[in-house]
Amino acid sequence: MNVGPTGDGRIPPIFEERLRQFGSWMSVNEEAVYATRPWRHQNDTITPYVWYADHRLYHSPLHN
Numbered sequence: 001m002n003v004g005p006t007g008d009g010r011i012p013p014i015f016e017e018r019l020r021q022f023g024s025w026m027s028v029n030e031e032a033v034y035a036t037r038p039w040r041h042q043n044d045t046i047t048p049y050v051w052y053a054d055h056r057l058y059h060s061p062l063h064n
Contacts, residue, residue, distance in 0.1 A: 001022070003015045011019070026033065 001019075003011065003019060005011050
């Protein structure tokens with residue numbers, strides 16, 4: 001998030017509200033956010049013939 005104080009050191013009320021809402025959201029979801037780790041490969045269950053690995057897309061040649 002790109003939120004910072006104004007030149008006189010204040011945070012505008014709209015940004016303060018958004019930061020507080022984000023804090024509330026984080027108090028509920030922090031475990032899901034902080035317990036994550038980057039994936040090395042991923043298989044999409046909807047299209048099992050498509051694989052993603054190292055940010056490249058692979059398609060099975062056996063699928064028409």
